């Protein structure tokens with residue numbers, strides 16, 4: 232796993248920004264880089280406290296408050312550490328507006344679908360930001376996690392208020408979140424379909440997590456991108472062909488464990504080489520997956536009738552259905568790394584002292600499963 236540590240030293244090295252070599256070999260989800268002081272890889276200022284289990288057990292879910300779980304990983308490959316730190320002693324923190332501008336330089340809001348609601352949902356653009364928590368869903372448990380850590384900003388993939396509201400009274404779940412965020416001075420920002428279509432975007436991270444490698448191309452290209460790199464979903468190949476059973480197992484190991492796991496439709500002995508993936512609800516792209524001629528299509532929220540009719544048709548790809556949360560969670564690490572890059576590119580002293588963390592709270596709506604065959 233790669234861990235990016237950015238140092239911006241205000242005293243003596245006021246304008247010097249340098250990237251330190253990767254040091255972290257912790258399981259994904261541990262924001263550790265806990266190399267002991269004095270060791271070759273130790274970096275001062277790097278957080279050293281894991282926020283979940285030190286030794287995650289495959290398939291295990293560690294219950295926490297509010298019915299939510301913490302992610303238990305089944306590590307298949309080493310991944311980059313999701314924790315990033317920028318350090319300056321002169322200008323402690325950037326403004327929120329500086330952070331959102333940097334983020335929008337890699338995920339422009341103009342790329343979002345017309346029906347979407349992305350950007351700053353809550354917060355004062357003039358407030359400063361020292362800690363940023365990345366999460367899939369803006370739900371109560373994530374706000375709990377953010378406030379416990381002392382986050383100044385939560386960046387989520389899903390919007391809190393996708394549709395218009397007439398009230399944010401605190402006697403509704405969303406209103407309660409708005410009140411808690413404002414009372415605590417915590418901002419909320421969303422990158423949704425603009426992060427889906429970006430290159431690299433949500434499905435690039437998903438592809439890598441399940442072992443699909445490139446060159447990756449969009450399953451549903453964005454016609455406004457002359458280079459043909461942006462779009463929804465990605466198509467790639469496995470490093471080596473696997474039977475469907477083994478690919479499903481590999482995919483499950485690369486994603487956060489959820490109660491529903493990975494469901495499969497198709498012959499488990501079928502050989503899989505080419506794969507299409509689409510983070511989030513992907514049944515609208517079933518036809519595109521068939522047209523692409525891939526061996527398997529991995530996405531989320533597939534419904535019974537479309538899936539059943541799809542696999543009945545000869546020549547159709549096999550289907551793999553994951554938890555919606557699980558298919559989008561891998562992007563959070565990418566998003567935090569790209570924000571760190573963007574802040575570093577700006578290289579102003581305001582880019583200093585920003586710590587980022589990826590939430591390990593499982594926010595999948597389906598928290599339990601019974602009677603599995």
Ligand SMILES: [Zn+2]
Pocket residue numbers: 389510511512555559
């Ligand atoms: Zn989604």
